[in-house]
Amino acid sequence: MKTLVLLLVGLLSMFLQSKLIQGKTFLINCGSNATADADGRKWAGDSIPGDNFTLSSTGIVASTSSINAEPIFGSLYKTARFFNTSSSYNFGVVSGDYCIRLHFFPIKFENYDTNASAFDVSANDLKLLYKFNVSEEISWKSLRNNSVVTSVVKEYFLSVNLSELQIEFVPNVGSFAFVNAVEIIPLPENIFNGSINKVGGDGLKVPLSLSDQGIETMYRLNVGGPALKSNVDQFLYRPWESDESFMFSVNAATTIFNTSNISYVSSNDSSIAPVEVYESARIMSNNEVVEKKFNVSWRFYVDPNFDYLVRLHFCELIYDKSSQRIFKIYINNKTAAENYDVVLRAGGMNKAYHEDYVDAVSQQIDSLWLQLGPDSLTTASGTDALLNGLEIFKLSKNGNLAYVSERIDHNGEASSSKKPKRKALWEAVGAGIASIISIAIFSTLFFYHVRGKRESDVKDVPPGWHPLILHETTKSTTNARSSKPSLTNSASRIGRRFTLAEIKAATKNFDESLVIGTGGFGNVFKGVIDEGNTVAIKRAHPLSEQGLKEFETEIEMLSKLRHRHLVSMIGYCEEQREMILVYEFMANGTLRSHLYGSGLPPLTWKQRVDICIGAARGLHYLHTGADRGIIHRDVKTSNILLDENFVAKMSDFGLSKDGPALEHTHVSTAVKGSFGYLDPEYFRRQQLTQKSDVYSFGVVLFEVVCARPVINPSLPKDQINLAEWALRWQRQRSLETVVDPRLEGDYSSESLKKFGEIAEKCLADEGKNRPTMGEVLWHLEYVLQLHEAYKQSVDSESFGSTELGFADLSFSLPYIREGEEEICRH
Template sequence: MDVRICQLVAVIFLQISITAAQNNDREILLALKDVWQNTPPSWDDGSDPCGSWDGISCTNSRVTALTLSSMKLIGGLPGDIGHLTELQILDLSYNTGLSGSLTSQIGNLRKLTNLILVGCRFSGPIPDTIGNLERLVYLSLNSNGFTGPIPSSIGNLKNLYWLDLSANKLTGSIPVSSGTTPGLDVLIHTKHFHFGDNQLSGDIPLGLFNSNMSLIHLLYENNALTGTIPSTLGLVTSLEVVRLDRNRLSGDVPSNINNLIHVTEMFLSNNRLTGPVPNLSGMNLLNYLDLSNNTFDQSLVPSWFSTLLALTTIKLQNTNLVGELRAAMFSIPQLQNVDLSNNQINGTLNIGSNPSTQLQLVDLRTNQIAAFAQRRQYHIDLILMDNPICMESGVTDRYCSLPTVTNASYSTPWNNCVPPSCGSSLVSSPNCRCAYPYTGSFFFKAPSFSSLGNATIYNSLQDSLMTFFQKADFPVDSVSLKNPSRNLDDYLVINLEVFPSGQTSFNRTAILTLGFALSNQTFKPTKTFNTYVFLSENYDNFLPEISGTGGIRHKSSNIGIIIGSGIGGCVFVVLLVLAVTYASRQKRQAETTSRRSQPFANWDQTNMTSGVPELKGARSFTFDELKKYTNNFSEVNNIGAGGYGMVYRGSLSNGQLIAIKRAQQGSTQGGLEFKTEIELLSRVHHKNVVGLIGFCFDQGEQMLVYEYIVNGTLKDSLSGRSGIRLDWMWRLKIALGAAKGLQYLHDLADPPIIHRDVKTNNILLDEQLVAKVADFGLSKPLSGANKTHVTTQVKGTMGYMDPEYYMTQQLTEKSDVYSFGVVMLELITARKPIVKGRYIVRDVREAMNTNKELYGLHKVLDMTIGLSNKVKGLERFVDLALRCVEEMGNQRPAMSEVVKELEGIMALGGFNPDTESSPSTSASYEAIGKDYNHPYSNDSLNAYSGGFLPQKLHPK
């Protein structure tokens, strides 16, 4: 009897724990729903998420897959996601409204096999905790805005097959293992290394490659990698695609590179490679070869070209080739494109009598070709301009100018039908049916061909797509491919339209299924196209959800162990758990409301050290202490005023000078700014960020205590009010210091911080003229746990405000970059951003002439910096400033790039800021008097906080 009771109790507790876990998953999904906008309508259903919610898959009533691609979600990825402990697949791709940092709690999802966040706007560093996901097979974080280094902890992901971190802003070196620290070299089972379009730097480590690796795709294009190509690359004989183009690689190409006999595409172009042109004989599968724009030793055109019968494309422009071309090269059976321009090829050109039937372009411009042995009329675009032969007249005249450019066009043809006239935004499918297609673009990073007009190739891609969709039982009627082109990255871009079957629209289940199939690389193209990224567009024409249509939604299975005698107890416990959960949620909501109305309600006034969260080094002062340090807030110590309140100078008992920012009584906005500055500044410590000494929250007072910055603001130095004369090199030093402060906030602060009010009045200068970024009252942390990266009310200062942020209310770190660009222009002109309706950005752009010395900006430059040859690097400085104030944020550099460029400009002038003495002042700080605004006055009369921004002042 006792045994049966024990068994019954065990079963009851098992049922209770399972039910509690199920309810916990539901609560987490509800928390996600609170954070995200535009969740599917089915998420408003209060029933079991495993039974009816789009994008949710379950096993035994536990959430195992969350796939919400192409849903137009807006928000961040909160730490709550880390509590879905049974989750195996997380796909949030193609939601450009998802932003903020990637929470470190992602590392709690130990059962995750697929983490796919393609084409969102996540930013900040990739957390080291991602190395905890040891079951991970697919890791796709490409096409976001991630910054910082590649986490070495990724080396722990021993089951990884696909690693794609491309098209981000990652910096630093490539991590390899050292001692107990893992690295990418230990990922011997990974097939794909995709790291292109980042800002990676340093050498490619010799230890990155070894013979145990099974890599097939190695993509490091468009970074800032330096040093030589390591000889160990030749050990990875499984490689099929190698892209190291558009870096700063130098030295000889290793001689063993021709061990890579399975490589079909090799891109080494636009580097600084030297030595002989690499011998690739024996690489008989090679289709596409691009070695262009390197400084190889002068050498003859390689004879081994004609032995590689799979070649479709040969690109060696500007590689120091000499000698005559052999006719055999043009007879390679599949050859389509030859570009040997800008070399020293000479003699007589002989294409031969039987060139490849697929040959379309031979570009030999800017060489030394003296004659052309034309055997017959060739239907080839042959370019011989800027060769000696073109100085004569005759049959070669048609080759001595650029051919007429005809954009290669392709569009899937109709299937023996007449397309109807489709109204509105409906589109005719290849089967001549009007519908709303699911659209997007393929980016093929290493296709085996260069021709854009070959319909046979596109037909094969179309057929493989339809075969895939049909085998997977997707509700697809037909697909259409359009407008193939090559972008600046030399990727093949093809637009895709997928049409629904039997309806004019897809439902959400079908879109989620399609999105996951393409983001997860479930669809595999032929090797003709090779690796790809798919980026979808928004889909706005959903049909109502219909059960039984298939897709990723599944009913959860029931627990098989049900004992009658335990049901009553289980129900009771479950109800109790639900009641407690409901009460907790209500309490949390009430606390949230309270926090919003009373920002300091959760601060313990009686115990400030423990009552204020996450303070590091900020001291709590009493009102009486600060009253004493300012001589009872005397008039003589009043050094400024603003909308926030008064600013006083004081002196601590140890003699340290301080500046005290005292809020006006009853200022709600001031209270929020007060709390923000304390919580943010207590976490940041950098020589180019103003130091917070402490605060006062006593007797109804709200005061911030800063280090006293003796030389005031940059604004006052530029205007001459501070008495400091700034020459060109000191302006560069100040710009670099401020940029480093902002870079620290964006890339190294935890969480990353957007300042939101960068201006010359918020850049302070200490006794050594070290620039310090100040005033964090409007700042926003980029935390994954909230939506502070998205603001519903635009705030900032007119003239410095990012127009994209103003128009979209989407705040990103590029908003600070824009404001800093205006500061840079202010540094060279000493003009306010807006004067009598004239905007500094527009004035500089209209005045500059890049063909003149100093860009012809003499009329707008501040005469104080001088116009002699001592103003070295001014043109680069202006170029950088104008890049910072581009209309679109994605066209602006990151602050890390700004810092590097400013360092380069300073080096150009031979300036060492660490040894340079400060310029003299014509007036001391104290002598300026009370009319001089102190740097902490907040200058709020110029601040903008929502409402109407006059059109004539709108940044353009």
């Protein structure tokens, strides 16, 4: 009888919820003219005339016969729609709150490289994605979840006040946009409406409403239980991940499960989370100890400079009276709640409900911590903690949810593309006033005159943009009082200071036909200066992924570094809000372009080894050429440039850091770098060492051998990550199986074997077990000797591999023989 009553209550609840949901659900199978079955639902092909939805342009229909994806959405991910120009899906809807999901799977189609695709996405006036690259997102999710991820589903919530919802895809210049599937689901009224607790606000509550801001789902976890598929949630089809990979220490908690039926505290809560989430929980491991000083902790990587809604799901599964389990809740090391008693708040055992908190994450922080711990001041019998489920949502800022840069390479200001111009102007004026005051105190009447000129250059500054000249003015007064002059001051910079007129003349006013490369900083142009000297000119733009800090770092590093295997900076320009760097021209471009993706003739094995030796020399000089050494922090094949003679030179020092002081073993810093090359020890500990560069260089070595991208989500799961895939073959001593087929017959098995052993050593899990760059360099030179001896023996038909021995790869040899380094002195 009791079971029947609960069933009837549940059905009534679902009926009431359905009455609260207004509008039509859209399930779109993009790039298809057929209906697909996926996730227990039917998805209409967008090539079929739609019911209340249209496409502004047809774009390109793309498809593939087979894919390697999760079976739940496999039928959807075989097709996609590509857009070369700005295009939109337009849905006829009634006003209300909606959930939007965008599905991305990088399929292979003709000459379109979805791994290199970059584009923006907006929903009405809400910016969802900016410079979005699906492969980078997949790499990030794989790293974050410590598991292989093959697709991306981006989930958003917003309010629509009009009769149309427009989802617009805007490809970046020279690229294209794509999408595999689109979901539009109307929301129940209670999902994101009400008041929430402000962390650290001493009981202060703030309003939450989708009419005020958009929301993006960052994490949704079933705490203590297994991952739940989306079809478990009959309202919104939300999947729930397991929380285990996000725990700081899994051993700090144990799991418990319910033994009886669970009910919701409020009938409205049934649409917040499915009951399966509340059937499991984590509690602290050993809650009987006298000293209760440890917490259960979860860590989440998030985008800096946003507010986050943390939704905690609770249901007490053991105790049936209040005051039996009391604990504290900490978010970002701040107390969110004290004396928290689930039974007291829920009104009993096996009663499910949620609690919302909001907190800000600053521009310098890339992680959010949740910790639950005992309240030692209570006398409760179970002074541990309990949690059943967890969701983390990012709240929009000024109509923007997009985070601009690679998550590993943070620069929060660049994401503020929606900042109102008036606000940006007043910020610029405010900065100018601050500079005026500083100059008035520390400068002479001459500097008043200079200040007036500089203030005129600050007008109409774009959002998030800081003129370098203004920054230097403020900074110089601080440096004047410091015993250590800053290398970023103009006086200490080497190189020529170009006028903007000279730069425009050299690039024909930044003619797009002269663009020879692009990156986080901006476009790189081929230019001609001084009657025929060819140079490379890197120009930043206001929405670049790198900004003032990276610009200054680049100048600072190249002002104190000179080496044959480091790209030389000729000069810079910082006029009229421009940030421009001028380098020597590298005629043969990047190492990556000669390995794959460009159709260039393949490099020989000797050329590849020579290039690796040159890059290793440049990195070895960085690590040892200064008192503390310099850590590059972004070693990859696209940052290894080749001159007209294929001499390798390291480039792009915008992320570089001085090494640790003598009394320290590492530099504690936020994680920056590139997907696929990032040292996992650095990522886990946020402790940067020279061995982090060594790890990245090990990935480069395998990339040189295999001639394929370091991350390729379109491959089978065990091949997506090059480092993991190649390392497995190397440990089986079968690297020849995956070598670039274009090298066949061009190398000796002995030289390849030793080359693979070096790469394997570089990719050791712990930095202390990796070689130094000097040791790597020594052994690479020996690989070259092996190869040259092999080629000579082939010519004379008398080669025997037993005539040559190879040094022990324990790397106990000295760094490098004296005199091998060739330092360019100017």
